[in-house]
Amino acid sequence: MSAALLLDVAAGGLLLGGLYALIAVGLNLQYGLMRVLNVAHGEFLMIGGYVTYLLHVHAGVDPLVSLVASGPVVFAAGVGVHAVLYRRLLRQERTREELEANSLLISFGLLFILQNGALLLWSADLRGYQYLDQPLRVLGTVFPANRVVAFAMAAIVTAWLLLFLRRTLAGAAVRALMQDPVGARLMGINVARVHALCFGLGVGLAAVSGSLLSMLFELTPFVGLPYTITALVVIILGGLGSVGGSLVGGLILGVVESLGVHFTAPDLRMVISYAVLALVLILRPYGLFNPAAHRPGQSVQA
Amino acid sequence: MGTQIGRRRFLQVAAGSAAALGLPRGTRAQSPVRIGFTLSATGPYAVGAGITQRPNYDLWVEQVNAKGGLAVAGQGRRPIQLVEHDDRSEIETAVRLYEKMVTDDKVDLLLPPWGTAMNFAVGPVASKHGYPLIAPTAASLKLAELGLPSFYGMLAQPDAMMGALAGFLKDVKRAQGLNKVAVIHVSDLFGLEQQGALMPLLKEAGFEIVEAKAYPLGVKDLTDVLKGIKAKGAEVLVGLTYPPDTILATTQAKAVDFNPRVFYTSVGTAFPFFRDRFKESAEGVLGMGAWNPKVPYPGAKAYFDAHVAKHKKEPDRWASAFAYAALQILEETVGKVGLDRPKIKAHLDATRFSTVVGPVKFTKGWNQATPGMVGQWQKGEFEVIWPPERATAKAVVPKPAWG
Incomplete structure (x- = not known):
């Protein structure tokens, strides 16, 4: 085992981790803020992937350009879904447990509807295309070019999101609600609107991730759920409600998985990621970077 | 329960004898x-x-x-x-x-x-x-x-299918001196049995097995494994794979510039989708089983x-x-x-x-009438290349560079 190969494998994990991070940030915007656990998150990713696939194969649109379509289209769809399914649920005063349980039920329903809708529209055939699948030589090692490009795009989108959260008024409202829901409301923040924005942003980011993933992997209507689970591991790892935590968590998970798989077998990938999760939860029960960690048991009001 | 079956059997016999007697069945015939x-x-x-x-x-x-x-x-x-x-x-x-x-x-x-x-x-x-x-x-x-x-x-079973693959590999070993083999398999009943059948045959034929790894159904990434295999200098890759991972292994082998002289994957290789997806890169890829309209x-x-x-x-x-x-x-x-x-x-x-x-x-x-077979994509058709008596074309080895 040479050090060069080890570094090579770790860097490969980092590239995939970048995508994990982007998917997880989207989920975290929903769960961290609203306590709405959207198990259909991966389905929006799948839809983003299909949008890119269809645009590329039928209209010759470059997959990177298609992000401009898949992101906003799914963002708008997300705002719509929020208005129809979640707004009333969130408006009614409920306990956190009740809200989580009901939103879970809704998103399971959404998962089935989206998956089967995709199945009716596009059938279960594998869909994929070749895009930048040449090897790219960097510092003596080889990386798939499309993976490097996907990572770069994920980084750009994430940077954009961070800027949005830090530099805009809407972003400030999101952060305020994450930090202190009651205080934010007292300051006159329109909670329903911020929630709609976050839900839309969350699924929009999932769609962008899906578009990027479609450059690397084949699509079927069933690709989404495993990514939802990975994203869930990442946000718990990084801390609920912490955007930075999701980023670091995603990268860590990518690298640890890659190295773990390299030394054992791909069979153990899930075992490895759950082991990392268990370890972090034992050492830091609220995740690596949970902003609410110093307020355990705080009830979230929506 | 016993009486029910008895009654159904009685009705069957009754209906059967009615048919035997040539009684008119009227609309029942339709x-x-x-x-x-x-x-x-x-x-x-x-x-x-x-x-x-x-x-x-x-x-x-x-x-x-x-x-x-x-x-x-x-x-x-x-x-x-x-x-x-x-x-x-x-x-x-x-x-x-x-x-x-x-x-x-x-x-x-x-x-x-x-x-x-x-x-x-x-x-x-x-x-x-x-x-x-x-x-x-x-x-x-x-x-x-x-x-x-x-x-x-209907299909040739793992022993016959892997027997055909081993027969083909032995032939290539004789002609071109290929020796280093890497095997990956999906860890469900299909992959486990094929792998179980293949490994003894490879050892018997004197191949050096540089890597043998399992991966789970629905695997998302094989680049790490393929990079490891490439680093070990494998000349032959055998993937005992299911459709999504067949595509995955091929995509990622190409992307990490791993181009062994023999590249074999299993279920899904023979799908036209595979050819349409990889275009020139499909050329020379070998797969499990084979049939084409030229048979x-x-x-x-x-x-x-x-x-x-x-x-x-x-x-x-x-x-x-x-x-x-x-x-x-x-x-x-x-x-x-x-x-x-x-x-x-x-x-x-x-x-x-x-x-x-x-x-x-x-x-x-x-x-038992259909032997194990090996196919290979050649110019847009999945040719039968092994066993020789069933072949519709000659095998192309080494596989050309990824297109």
Whole structure:
């Protein structure tokens, strides 16, 4: 085992981790803020992937350009879904447990509807295309070019999101609600609107991730759920409600998985990621970077 | 329960003797033959089921009904009516549905679901009730060991399939001195059995095995594994893979610039999708099993054309034709002996059939007339390249660089 190969494998994990991070940030915007656990998150990713696939194969649109379509289209769809399914649920005063349980039920329903809708529209055939699948030589090692490009795009989108959260008024409202829901409301923040924005942003980011993933992997209507689970591991790892935590968590998970798989077998990938999760939860029960960690048991009001 | 079966048996005998006496059956002669099956329309098996089995079931029913129906010995032609369900890729759901189709829907005949594990589960249900099941997508010695009385397998089994691969590799080793082999396999029944059959053959032939790794069904990434294999200098890659991972392994081998002289993947390699997806890069990729419209069997080309005409897509170059051949066998058998299931079984056991995949002869329920085969994509066609007596083209080794 040479050090060069080890570094090579770790860097490969980092590239995939970048995508994990982007998917997880989207989920975290929903769960961290609203306590709405959207198990259909991966389905929006799948839809983003299909949008890119269809645009590329039928209209010759470059997959990177298609992000401009898949992101906003799914963002708008997300705002719509929020208005129809979640707004009333969130408006009614409920306990956190009740809200989580009901939103879970809704998103399971959404998962089935989206998956089967995709199945009716596009059938279960594998869909994929070749895009930048040449090897790219960097510092003596080889990386798939499309993976490097996907990572770069994920980084750009994430940077954009961070800027949005830090530099805009809407972003400030999101952060305020994450930090202190009651205080934010007292300051006159329109909670329903911020929630709609976050839900839309969350699924929009999932769609962008899906578009990027479609450059690397084949699509079927069933690709989404495993990514939802990975994203869930990442946000718990990084801390609920912490955007930075999701980023670091995603990268860590990518690298640890890659190295773990390299030394054992791909069979153990899930075992490895759950082991990392268990370890972090034992050492830091609220995740690596949970902003609410110093307020355990705080009830979230929506 | 006992009396119920007794009553049903009585009715069957009564109906049978009525038929024997030549009593007029009136409208009953035109009542449809009801054929039940489940295929995965959703879940991980949906890809394979939707490519290899579903289009052939639909094509066959359309063809038979266009002829006026299924010829049933002694009853003339009766239209086919399908009783079908989605098993959602859940094995327990499939088992429940097959029980229901037999006991509740009381279908006349059953067709198999897709995939080794599925057939492993529903085979015993069909056999328990005496229904013949002719499976085009089951490859398992463990299944054969069950010795199910009315289960029939169309494909060459792991020992024969891996025997063919090992035979081909030995030939290449002799001619070109290839020695370092890496094997990856999907850790479900299919991959485990193929791997179990292949490894002793490779060792026996004196190959150096530089890597042997398992990966889970639904694996998302194989780059790390492939990079490791490349670093160990493998000259031959054998992937005992299922459709999504076949695509994954090929995409990622290309992306990390791993171009071994022999590149073999399993289920899915023979899909036209594979060729369309990889275009020039598909050139020289080897795959498990093989069939193409150039094979010299009666009806092969006509079947290919009919499939393209009906579905606007080509059949896959392996098990699709076996799925259609299984239906040909069923049709011929019912035409000869009717719907009496013991008679169907006796006919299946005794007859050498001529189909679009060539002669088929079941011995203890398994088709022994089709050898294990190796195929290779060459200029847009999946050529049979091993064994030599079945070959439609010569193997291209080493595989050209990824296009």
